[in-house]
Amino acid sequence: xxxxxxxxxxxxxxxxxxxxxxxxxxxxxxxxxxxxxxxxxxxxxxxxxxxxxxxxxxxxxxxxxxxxxxxxxxxxxxxxxxxxxxxxxxxxxxxxxxxxxxxxxxxxxxxxxxxx
Amino acid sequence: xxxxxxxxxxxxxxxxxxxxxxxxxxxxxxxxxxxxxxxxxxxxxxxxxxxxxxxxxxxxxxxxxxxxxxxxxxxxxxxxxxxxxxxxxxxxxxxxxxxxxxxxxxxxxxxxx
Numbered sequence: 001x002x003x004x005x006x007x008x009x010x011x012x013x014x015x016x017x018x019x020x021x022x023x024x025x026x027x028x029x030x031x032x033x034x035x036x037x038x039x040x041x042x043x044x045x046x047x048x049x050x051x052x053x054x055x056x057x058x059x060x061x062x063x064x065x066x067x068x069x070x071x072x073x074x075x076x077x078x079x080x081x082x083x084x085x086x087x088x089x090x091x092x093x094x095x096x097x098x099x100x101x102x103x104x105x106x107x108x109x110x111x112x113x114x115x116x
Numbered sequence: 117x118x119x120x121x122x123x124x125x126x127x128x129x130x131x132x133x134x135x136x137x138x139x140x141x142x143x144x145x146x147x148x149x150x151x152x153x154x155x156x157x158x159x160x161x162x163x164x165x166x167x168x169x170x171x172x173x174x175x176x177x178x179x180x181x182x183x184x185x186x187x188x189x190x191x192x193x194x195x196x197x198x199x200x201x202x203x204x205x206x207x208x209x210x211x212x213x214x215x216x217x218x219x220x221x222x223x224x225x226x227x228x229x
Contacts, residue, residue, distance in 0.1 A: 043220035
């Protein structure tokens with residue numbers, strides 16, 4: 001079945017540091033890929049997405065590129081802020097010739113803490 | 117913000133008792149989902165619905181049942197709660213499939229003692 005693997009966490013950075021959170025996936029067909037973010041005490045919200053190979057999703061300074069050849073969707077940001085402290089989830093919505101009904105398969109999540 | 121309300125937000129219950137969690141949406145979205153969030157596992161799908169009275173099992177459905185009698189409400193029931201069902205439960209909705217953003221409720225923290 002489909003699966004998503006994220007880098008081990010937690011990740012602790014100083015403000016203005018470069019961020020990379022690795023994400024790799026296993027899926028049949030042509031999945032869509034997502035990054036969701038969860039701030040303390042809240043539900044998840046979409047950060048960015050990419051729906052086909054070589055697409056780049058971007059939002060709020062975060063970027064991720066859908067790499068089919070390496071089955072990866074790594075999240076990057078050039079300069080993190082304290083307000084970026086949150087839990088980040090990589091996810092996929094599978095598609096193998098039929099409908100997936102929008103079901104999401106998540107990675108385990110990566111806790112990011114940014115210090116001033 | 118998408119109109120999704122989960123109730124209750126917090127609950128403590130005893131082992132063996134039935135528990136029902138409610139998800140209410142005001143977006144008229146067709147698809148609704150229940151996930152549970154546990155450390156080291158991310159979110160895992162319990163059950164989902166693709167229309168009124170149309171539901172199916174997800175990855176971790178054992179011990180859970182669902183019902184959807186109206187577009188706006190999706191109920192998750194633990195028939196006989198166990199300590200392994202202590203978790204944070206999230207409801208989500210989408211208007212379509214595959215490429216569509218999912219909107220999440222704020223979660224219900226359930227503790228089974």
